[in-house]
Amino acid sequence: MTVALDLATLATWLRDRGVEIDGELTGTRVGRGQSNLTYRLEDEAKRSWIARRPPLGELLASAHDVVREARILAALQGTEVPVPRLVGVCEDPAVADVPVVVMEHVDGIVLDRMEVAESLDPAVRRELGLNLARTLAHIHAVDVDAVGLGDLASRSPYAERQLKRWSRQFEASRTQERPDLDELTELLRANVPPPGDLSLVHGDFHIRNVIVDGERGGLNAVLDWELSTLGDPLADIGSTLAYWPQAGEAASGLFAASTLPGFPTRDELAGEYLEASGRDGEALAFWHTLGVWKIAIISEGVYRRTLDNPANTAEGGAPTPERIQTVIDHAWHIARTTGLAGR
Template sequence: MTTTDPRQATDAPALDLAVLAGVLRADGLAVDGVLGAVRVGRGQSNLTYLVSDEGGHGWIVRRPPRGELLASAHDVLREHRILAALGDTSVPVPRVLGRYVDPTLAETPVVVMEHVDGLVVDREETAHELDTSLRAAIGPSLARTLAAVHEVDVDEVGLGDLASRAPYAQRQLKRWSRQWEASRTRDLPRLDAMTELLRRRAPEPSSHDGRTVALVHGDFHLRNVILDPDLGDVRAVLDWELSTLGDPLADIGSLLAYWPEEGDGPTLMFAASALRGFATREQLATTYLEASGRDRADLDYWHALGLWKIAVIAEGVLRRALDDPRNAADGGPPAPEAIEQLVERAWAVAETAGLDR
């Protein structure tokens, strides 16, 4: 994920590396000498570090951000549980190595997992370096991987009690409306109006192969996967902190929301997928539906809700960065204009699909 030598990093990590070395050794991991850490990825939620020892061994370490946190957010212990449950399934995930609640290590829980090497397209300049054949392979691989996530039998892997099985749209609207009220930096009437539209048009829960709920990743997009640099296949799916039980179409809707395509025009979002050669949103949707055997009904609703939800998440990121600038990733927090643009895109999807009628 990075070629930086962590032992040369100057930004102090938000955990005690000497304590970490001790707990890793106590759990049977070989740690050679002192540890160093560098923050990796461009995620602006949980803090993620590549920790390396003097022998070149590396691990990924995650902990919640600094400062006051919203209720139920940034739950790395829940993420650890999900990754452990998926370890023997067909879903590609990093192997979890430890979970620690130790105030001498950090004031928050800390999770350690294996470092999966590969391609992370988290910067547009990275995407520019890829040839068009590799670009073309990435989107369909994401869609097929998402279908594999939704095929997991949650009861069989021990995740049947991960969350409520009540209608998912209503749960999402309740949760993220509450998050909006807790983190908003200003009034945004168009978002409030979209919230009411989504409440009014919430679909009935769907059923597939006798199951009414599936494991939902909750934040599945290009920057949350590690790819094979030659084939574009997904080697690992990351950032499971928002995972829950619900309607799987919500996940493909969110992937579409995170996926600008060529011809969309200027966007303030991460827009690597808009480069020539990347799949279109329709190609993603078609690949997912064919791989999963699911119906297209209500997909536009979940696409609009995905855009609305990303806007709420982005507002929370902005709030955390304003409260404590150390929480911002190297790309900086979202601009207020970017959040407003997401809301307008949600309206465009809803109006095109006739959801506003």
């Protein structure tokens, strides 16, 4: 797949900033993400970096802001949150038509394929799951004012902001009528919990957005901060649970690594987070359901972008209307089993 960057000009830009580069840069699309385009850069001495840019084509307002993502990475240096070291933000139009963020390449593995997850020992899988929960607690413990992120976003009630934003995103990217998703939106609006604590919220925290130590189950880096904001920390654990299907459930269209032996259950994951963070989980049913609802809307947006420009299609392919429907069905399953539906 073509690299949507001028690598020769980018190499010059990096050298001007003191980065040692031998020979020419090559670039390879990495990850199975469907949003910002991510490339591994490598020089002739096998040194490597990561570059991220927004997808090709017309973008939804406020989406894919890699400059904002770079600001968050810079602010988190030196905290307990493991993040890659930021090299810089290139806004030279000769490199790309959009800003490009360059960061260090972090060693480890990314569990973006079932065969990668299957290669891990069950004890490592369990430790990885529990470390996800603990790392999320570290993210929510960051003093946003002290690290310079106090003005990252509005401090108004987060649930209402999420419902407004993602409803708007869905209307902007809708490819067909989905009355069951519209009904779920109304259910969420009718069950908004009281405002909770305010913290940095990752916004897309799941097993494929971290770099892992495959021997011990530690987390070497947390990736993909483009949806980060200020809001209710329970939204993040709700999102993690949303991406965590369990063995025995109907097919949900979601990445199924968490169904393998060893990985904690959703209840165990939530319990580890609540213990590490000291928070109460009364509103988790709302945030868990909202998390799956968001995945359905994000999937619809990805499908729309790939229809508009097939070059945005990630290695793992694009969502299909049928797969999006399975996510919506799963959202209703969560709403019912957690008791949110029927209240």
